[in-house]
Amino acid sequence: MELILLLGSPLVGAVLLALYGHGRRGPEINALFSALTFLAACALTARVIAAGPLLLGREQFLVDPFNAFLVTLTAFVGLTTSLFSRPYMRIEAAHGKLSAGRLRLYHSMYQLFSATMLLALTTNNLGLLWVAMEAATLSTVLLVTLYRTPASLEAGWKYFILCGVGIAQALFGTMLLYFAAERVLGAAGVTALLWTHLDAVKGQLEPTVLSLAFVFLLVGYGTKVGLAPLHNWLPDAHAEGPTPISAVLSGLLLNVAIYAIVRCKVLVEGSLRSALPSQMLMGFGLLSMVLAAFFLWRQRDIKRLFAYSSIEHMGIITFAFGMGGPVANFAALLHMTVHSLTKSAIFFAVGHACQKSGSQLIENIRGLVTVSPTIGWGLMLGALAILGMPPFGVFASEFLILTTAMKQQPWATPLLLLALGVAFAAIFSKVQPMVFGETNARRLPHAPALLPVFVHLAIVLVLGLYVPSYLAGWYHDAARLIGGP
């Protein structure tokens, strides 16, 4: 029931908004459906807390500790982003950047995007997972090109082709997985792609096929995660699309893609009984981190800057899942949560900052604190949080990852420290003048509504100091489920 509501409400919302999204109340309807989805996610979560993991709809859907918190997180950020987008998109429309038709497209696709991500998270069928991931790409392509500028068209095309090709590799990987499963589970065809069934027999799956499948799956879904060297689409898509979309792409879609990789990794590792998948994850993770950290220096566009920061953080998470084991997995899951909240908060603040100064270039945005203290402090606190300053949650997860790396993979420690240090210097040196620099702009007459930013940052702060027991319990269960070499 909760599940039907969870997946149904964004779908109904998408249809309804496709018809009425351009109306005066479009943004409110969008927020309303996001709120409904969030309520459904809460109800589902409550049920999982009470009754443990659930298998629903003829085993086609699975809610276990690993995805329960991601579902809630996705629905929550979906809701706050829709609240942020309400005034934001209205101003964009008032500036004449968007026509009524495009606003309708935007609202409808926003709901559809939520639906596909929730489907990807809750499905137990690896084939459907693929379908949902592809649908998530398709629903956002037209959002990236919403402004129809040459740059946004280029970003959209890159996004479409790169992710399309990437996801085709993932389909081949899924096929190989099915091929291996069919030999064990029989040609029934119905159960052979269900994750729970595969998990039960993972020890008997053919290792050669699975290792090949994993390469394809990692490359395929890794393109969506933005792992280097497959990350080219990510900064463009983030920079050229509307800011609410950058927030959900960075905060949610990347998480979902990592989720897909980790689900597959569990199966492959169980079959291979070797460290190959872990090593591949660690390698890709480290490469993404280091590469993104150095690219951060060269960015002049504030949204590109934080897009590269997302690549860096996805690298950290991938690396942590690669190390495996209870502590690293716990830290990776925590990092997924706090990164998603912090990064979307930053994009909210950045969105307002760009809107006020009419430019995305860092050099054109100066002295935010004098123009509007809310935006300025929101951005500063967000940047400090994402850079891993205590007492925010990112510090806790990065600290755990770093200490585990020192114990388990000492060779990687210098690289991790290097990447974190370079990223810190790069981002801080760019954000500091934006917030505190000299400006001759006048103070805004009224403060913008930035409640979502501070709500997100408050949650991140709380998670840095204290993780609620049931959430910690989920993290522990999920960490055990994911295992490690």
Add this chain to the structure above:
Amino acid sequence: MNPLPLDLQLLNACAALLLLLSFSMLAQRRTVNLVHLLALQGALLVVATLIVAWRTGEPHLYLSALLTLGLKVVGLPLLLHRLIRRMNVYWDTEPVINPSGTMLIGLLVVVFSFGLAQPISALASTATRSTLGIAIAVILLSFLAMITRRKAMSQVVAFLSMENGLFFGAMSATYGMPMVVELGVALDVLVAMLVLGVFFFQIREQFDSLDLYHLETLKERE
């Protein structure tokens, strides 16, 4: 040595033709012909699926053949032809690497694919396993075509050809994917094409051309 049964011989012939078509796609520069080749590839896929369906008696393969026929032989080529006519993009420009060079790389790709398919074919229990190498070759050759083409339209045709290769691979390794997945994939491909249609018009409206040369300005700035 026993000769192969007739249906398997036919299937192998289909596979060989698919490979040949992939090579001709690499060389073809007229977009209209590219779309013809794509439709032909789809038709071969339908024939191959029907042969396998007849051999195994799996009902869902008939459905899958019908789906392929509707979508890849009739639907998408029609859509692409309309796009070509309305946007007047009959010719692709000179590819990034010259055709003979591309062909040579293509040959290496085929050898590589057969090597890759070897361990999987050895494990497969399907009668069609020998064609798996060709399926992988088709996928990788389409990939090559995507890399070497400059026009958006040719890239899209290559992308669809890759999808054909994937389906062929699924069929030769496992007699197709479960129905839910196949339907989902077909839906995604269809939506992708619609999105693409919209996209093409946007690109053209903006640049007055479908040359991807225009889409190379977003690079890392020094």
